Amino acid sequence: MAKEESDLDKAMEILYDIEKVGEKIIIDKELIIDFDRRRNKNREALRSIQQKKPEKVWLCFGNMFVRAYTDKAKEIIEKDQAHLDTNINALRDSIKENYNDLKRIEGKETDDSFKLKALNSKEVEALSDLLPKVVL
Numbered sequence: 001m002a003k004e005e006s007d008l009d010k011a012m013e014i015l016y017d018i019e020k021v022g023e024k025i026i027i028d029k030e031l032i033i034d035f036d037r038r039r040n041k042n043r044e045a046l047r048s049i050q051q052k053k054p055e056k057v058w059l060c061f062g063n064m065f066v067r068a069y070t071d072k073a074k075e076i077i078e079k080d081q082a083h084l085d086t087n088i089n090a091l092r093d094s095i096k097e098n099y100n101d102l103k104r105i106e107g108k109e110t111d112d113s114f115k116l117k118a119l120n121s122k123e124v125e126a127l128s129d130l131l132p133k134v135v136l
Contacts, residue, residue, distance in 0.1 A: 014105060021102045028091045028098070035091075039084045042077050049074055 049057060049070055057073045059066050068076070100110040119127065 017105045018102065021098050021105065025095055025098045025102070028095045032088055032091050032095075035084050035088050039081060039088075042081050042084070046074065046077055046081075049077075 054070055056067050057070055059068055059073055059076065103110045
């Protein structure tokens with residue numbers, strides 16, 4: 001009887017861990033969607049500023065509106081864009097780690113292909129310089 005309770009406790013613990021990691025993945029995905037919406041709104045605002053070229057614009061910070069010079073507003077929006085990009089990339093990395101944790105908890109092999117990173121522009125440029133020299 002004690003062994004059955006022990007097995008049941010292990011199963012419940014595994015299910016709890018799976019649920020906990022799954023919730024983290026879902027929350028991170030929802031945050032990415034929210035940040036991406038905000039990033040798109042910022043992109044629209046930057047585009048509008050470029051087309052209309054007003055002297056001053058209104059910015060919304062939470063529930064407060066502030067009027068600022070266009071150059072300053074553009075700088076603030078661009079900083080926010082960089083901050084959002086950083087947050088989105090961090091969340092994507094977190095999802096990858098949580099996905100591997102989930103696989104480990106389930107007793108399955110982790111997927112190492114998630115650890116791949118895209119090449120940045122400098123790496124692509126260096127690679128393109130090497131490719132003409134390499135004969136396939």
